[in-house]
Amino acid sequence: MRLAVVGCGAVGRSVVDLAAEYGHEVVAVADSRSAAVDPAGLDGAAVLDRKEHKGVVGDDDPDDVLAAEYDVLVEVTPTTLGDAEPGFSHIARALDRDRHVVLANKGPVAERYGDVRAREADSAGIVLFEATVGGAIPILGTVADYGPERISAARGVLNGTANFVLTRMAAEGLDYEHVLAEAQDMGVAEADPSFDVEGTDAALKCVILANVLACGEREFTLADAEVEGITQIPGSALDLAAEAGRTVRLVGEATPESVRVGPRLLPETSPLAVSGTRNVVQIETTHADGIDLSGRGAGGPETATAVLADVGRLPPLE
Amino acid sequence: MTEGTADAEAVEADGGRDRPQAHTVRLELADEPGQLLAALRPIADEGANLLSIFHERGHLTPRGRIPVEVDLKCPPSRFESVLDALRAEGVSIVEADAEQYGEHLMVMLVGDLVGTDLSDTVMSIESSPTATVEDLSLSAPGGPDDVASARLRIATQAGEAEAALKLVRTLAEEKQLHVVEPLTEGR
Numbered sequence: 001m002r003l004a005v006v007g008c009g010a011v012g013r014s015v016v017d018l019a020a021e022y023g024h025e026v027v028a029v030a031d032s033r034s035a036a037v038d039p040a041g042l043d044g045a046a047v048l049d050r051k052e053h054k055g056v057v058g059d060d061d062p063d064d065v066l067a068a069e070y071d072v073l074v075e076v077t078p079t080t081l082g083d084a085e086p087g088f089s090h091i092a093r094a095l096d097r098d099r100h101v102v103l104a105n106k107g108p109v110a111e112r113y114g115d116v117r118a119r120e121a122d123s124a125g126i127v128l129f130e131a132t133v134g135g136a137i138p139i140l141g142t143v144a145d146y147g148p149e150r151i152s153a154a155r156g157v158l159n160g161t162a163n164f165v166l167t168r169m170a171a172e173g174l175d176y177e178h179v180l181a182e183a184q185d186m187g188v189a190e191a192d193p194s195f196d197v198e199g200t201d202a203a204l205k206c207v208i209l210a211n212v213l214a215c216g217e218r219e220f221t222l223a224d225a226e227v228e229g230i231t232q233i234p235g236s237a238l239d240l241a242a243e244a245g246r247t248v249r250l251v252g253e254a255t256p257e258s259v260r261v262g263p264r265l266l267p268e269t270s271p272l273a274v275s276g277t278r279n280v281v282q283i284e285t286t287h288a289d290g291i292d293l294s295g296r297g298a299g300g301p302e303t304a305t306a307v308l309a310d311v312g313r314l315p316p317l318e
Numbered sequence: 319m320t321e322g323t324a325d326a327e328a329v330e331a332d333g334g335r336d337r338p339q340a341h342t343v344r345l346e347l348a349d350e351p352g353q354l355l356a357a358l359r360p361i362a363d364e365g366a367n368l369l370s371i372f373h374e375r376g377h378l379t380p381r382g383r384i385p386v387e388v389d390l391k392c393p394p395s396r397f398e399s400v401l402d403a404l405r406a407e408g409v410s411i412v413e414a415d416a417e418q419y420g421e422h423l424m425v426m427l428v429g430d431l432v433g434t435d436l437s438d439t440v441m442s443i444e445s446s447p448t449a450t451v452e453d454l455s456l457s458a459p460g461g462p463d464d465v466a467s468a469r470l471r472i473a474t475q476a477g478e479a480e481a482a483l484k485l486v487r488t489l490a491e492e493k494q495l496h497v498v499e500p501l502t503e504g505r
Binding site: 155228232233234235236237239240241243244246248249251262263264265266270272 | 424425426428429455457458459465466467468469471496498499500501
């Protein structure tokens, strides 16, 4: 497949880096200001080197990337809420040209799922978005394999930063602010951690899951989610939980009818009580009880692994 | 595997949630020979384990029958068939697990627990006819004016756990406390 990669953050760079290994060709790359286009295929290493040392990926106009001759648009720009722009327009343009789209950007499928699906219905292209939920963990692929109509719920830990903070608080008996500062020093938490610790990121992933599970019966956006973060959890709550063999995790739940994210009490031995930045999801099936999947939920190569798995699932274009 | 596999599988397939539990059944028997045996046989036949029998031979109910209290152990899923077998034998069942608390849930409350009168919070939960607070642990390392945490173990009658949780949510909202609810995994 010929890939056009829009967005050159950690995930975009890893896609460019790993595409050849998967047998794909990168014909266009754009970051927010610059672009590199070559119908004969770009030298990924050279593009990444230029990005690292010069801050640009090439001399072309970012608009040229959307007009390039590619098979799959890999949309990995930062997640935006509300109108989910510019991600949504990138997708619309690719679908209008009957091209496939693979997303790591959560915005379009969390905030405008119905619009994305409507555009897809009018196109020969297909939209896949494994990388938007749980990084490298094959959650949406598993849901698609089993059939979303045979899955009653999905629940799990879908934000590594919040899970890291709760795990450290429980293990070290430290308070939230202390552990958060440590996480920021380690690069696990961002300077503004609110997206993670207030539950927004986990909620977006659950909204996407609920949209898939609802099978078109209902559309969810972030506004439909009941969301509570972990900023109010003191160390004393984790101590009391541990005394009773429990722990607290930021758990997201998605069903065809609801989305809920909040700190929850669960047994220390629960498969959902993963440690550190790890993610986990439990898929409740109609005929086979629960399926637990865990792994790395974030990171460049991890998320690119999910992106390239999606690319591999796509049929060739006519 | 040397054990009876049918039971082992039943427990495994249900994630261990259908382990045998103690149940109490109060019966009334006619004051006639053989009645007690007739009442106990179906319990054994249904595979339940008899724990104790309290047979008040000297007492008669106002209807002239003999009250008997039986404690038995069986998986919750089989309890109904034990009761059905008893009824089929013509045994009159007065109460089945009526006073028993069938479910437990653990919740955490976080916030100004002292300032919002924790004992009033507990009493409000206790005022529910179907729930009781079995255990409470409080941790307030920053003193009474700081944020504190409490862990509550609440027992409810079978099927009433969700109602108890709703009550806790309502109380917490009124008092501006945070609730850390238990996660129900599986079904």
